[in-house]
Amino acid sequence: MKNTFLARQPSVIVFILVLAVITLLATVFSEAYGSGLLPTNYVKILGKTLCLCLIAIAMDLVWGYCGILSLGHFAFFGLGGYMIGMWLMYARTEDIVIASMSKAALPPTPGEVRDAIGTQIFGVVGGSDVPVIWSFAHSLPIQLALVVIVPGLLALVFGWLAFRSRVTGVYLSILTQAMTLALSLYLFQNDSGLRGNNGLSGLQNIPGLTDIPQSVISIWFMWGSALALGIGYVFAGWIVSGKFGNVVKAIRDDEARIRFLGYSVEAYKLFIFTITAVIAAIAGAIYYPQAGIVNPAEIAPIASIYLAVWVAIGGRGRLYGAVIGAALVSLLSSWFTGGQAPDLPLGFYTIKWVDWWQVLLGLSFVLVTLFAPRGIAGMFDRLVRKDAA
């Protein structure tokens, strides 16, 4: 089984090797463990990019392999971030509060501690009580479980409703986009219990590890991200090879025919939709502690569309294509919009990339869709194998 799986997905081994090399190189050049050539900031960017690659794999599974153009996977990503963020923020605030209260004359009661935490966290949205949804925020294991459970359940319910009524194609895309918009609008409210548009912040400070410098933590998180990406890649590769994968791809190609062959198309789609939502959530849970802040703007529909853009540019239906697309476009985006890219003087007009990158991205996206529907990976295939499907 193992042999056949790897034989069908030769890219897995190459990918794992490349990933390991990149991570090792980054460690060797890092400030914490190596020569210091690579600033901590860049290590964080690398770690975050690996997480984005992971969600791109999820997107590729659901879109490239199963044909469901979901414009909502970034919502699951964000939700995962929120779930872990609740613990990070609560536990850290608890530490701070207890530290400051220990100087008082009387030892604090649990009620006092909770009130102080509430004021500390929710003062910014005019609240002082800890909302019900934070009931388990004190417990890391429960919040870790919620990282999987909450987005998974949302995807399950939403997917069940959508697939059951045979919503397909563009309708489904619009519906997932509506779900994302609804979620982000809900989170934007101050009384949503998740600090409204302030979001959860200070997530880069890991409770209990405050003595360890960020340069070290960033390396750990980069390794964590790489590990998650590696496992995600192997898992996705395993899913899409074999019989199950064939059914999934067949649904993409001709849904009605598969249904007539007696397969429960809805069950397959629901499984893929939910499992990819969970992968996205896990990616988010690793991403946001590195980013430091998660807020509703991250969940806005546009983010999920960009995700589709990455996968499309990288190449749908190829796992490595999704990874290449996510890494390339997200890194290029931050390079161009970060102001590091040199301006392009045209004589009569100077192109400032901060302003024109979006235009370039949009147009190149149109061009890729028009002329290279298989994306970068498709061109790659054509070079490597002449019989590329």
Place this chain on the structure above:
Amino acid sequence: MLRPILIAALLALAAPHLAHAQDAASPSDTPAASEEILDDAGPAQATAPAPAGPLQAILQAHKDKVAKASRRTVDEVITAVREAGLPQGLTFLERWGDRELWQREEDGLFFFTRKADGQNLTLIDIDTGEEVGTISKGEMNQLKPNSGVRTVIASSLVASQLEDADPARRRQALNALERNADESHLEPLRASIAKEDDPALKARKERLLRVITISFGQTTEDRVEAIRSFSQDLSIDARAALNPLVVTRIGYSEGNPEGVNVARLLTPGKTIAREDAYRLLVDDGKAVAARTRGERKAALEANIEDGTVGGVPVAELSSQEARDRAYSNLVADGKAPAFVTDETMDAELAKYTFYEAYADSNTDVTTAAAETLDSIDQYVGLNRFFSLVLDGISLASIYFLAAIGLAITFGVMGVINMAHGEFIMIGAYTGYVVQQIIPNYTVSIIVALPLAFIIAAAAGIALERLVIRHLASRPLETLLATFGVSIALQQIAKNVFGTQARPLTSPSWLDGAWVINDVVAVSYIRIAIFVLAILFFALLLFVLNRTRLGLEVRAVTQNPRMASSMGINPDRINMLTFALGSGIAGIAGVAIGLFAKVTSELGQAYIVQSFMTVVVGGVGNIWGTLAGATMIGFLQKVIEFFNPSNTLAAQTYMIIFIIIFIQFRPKGIIALKGRAAGD
């Protein structure tokens, strides 16, 4: 007898020069002439002659009461002046009230004055209005009646002003009364109604009479009747007159409350917070003040001795139970004030009956007022609902305009154009640019509408020709490619016009609102957008159902290949529909720009709602889009109505509702049936 006098008084007030000319005693014809005479009379210090008009005589008889007027005595003077029936009497009363009456120290005569040069005053006879000389300010005393006196004077003037022959003055008097009416105005107002011949003013007077009767009616029956007459009234002043009647205060009594007009009984813990009820008792010294948790904590902290408080080690005090124990020990030692436990508090509260009582002790009046206010509230609610319906229609028209272009292209070509929102934006920016060139707002709007259509349609044709045509069989790819166009267009707009919002000013005839009553008002812009939506709805119905182009569009919508074999060129139809749909988006952009700020993100704000409208309404049918827009518009407004403080939540719930709605009608409200449905 009275009428001619009043007319004369009016003339004197409205046009002093005229009165002046009429006055037989006047030696000169014009004020200018009289000034000349004064100039000829030389320096001002000369003693003016002592005038002896009839009014002056009356005032001299009540000299002290005029000079040192008090609220009690002023009536006597007013009565004397009025009984004399002099035309100049009213002028006198007004100017007296306005502190324009002066008394000459030398002989106690009264004058009006006008500022002359330097420290001098020009004296004016109170009877004739003649200038009778000038005098140094130091020799005159200005009479400054206090506010009580002025009120009496003013209300004595009300009657005559309300019956004034000039409607403008009557209106003025009414305006003043509406702001500030009291008991004394009741009778003059009632008397003036019968004589009123202007229907509008008469209605106002009658209404005002009722408002005043609410507070100052003599009998309970009168007041109740007046109160009840407002049960369908939406105006603020009626509610302002009624509300003080139902003001309540919270009180308590042992046993049943007596001697108060009880609005309702209160149950501590339910209708009144226990702490609040208890505080009432504490404030009156009927109970011992409860110590709050914080106060008890402070007491504990103050009594730490050798690491223990009240015998309990400090380290153990990390639970409320332990702290309560320690505090009880402190109380037992007399080191802290008594600890009111919840049980004692409840026991104390149980001894009393708490109630809300009306400040007004007249039960009939308060009951009538409360019921009338309820009735008004219901009526306001009804009008709010009506207003809500209007809002819903207005929002639905906006969504219709924004979505109809999308619906047409989606219906005909089966592709979703993610750049549709940017075509709306293009329309709005077209309007903005046109306004920069043509300063006249009316003309610029008239130019901008067709221009926006043309430009957006051209953009649509370009998009169709260059991109969408090549992705004909791949709808998901179209969605993404048009999204690429969308972000590119948005960023280009941002680069060209900047990130700040650009104003699109509506012509002045679209400013303001159509006010139906105090609750319902619709702004003219929204009416205009509604008209525009209706217009395009009718136009599209006509084009699609009554023209050759429409026939071909419908044929391509139903089955492109069959249409093609019938000699229709689907390519051409696709292009034309795309142009039409995009053009309407441009028009929608101008309309939206009139009430929203024009930014590069304008289209984004409407695109998801437009998708919703299309999905909910169903594809390929204008009626479907109309139904979808109506449903979404109304839904949003209704949710906002129930949760007015939170429009974000409203949108969230609406989207959830739509997701659920799609479960039951996956193809929208109006779905194509049979072969036309395609798949």
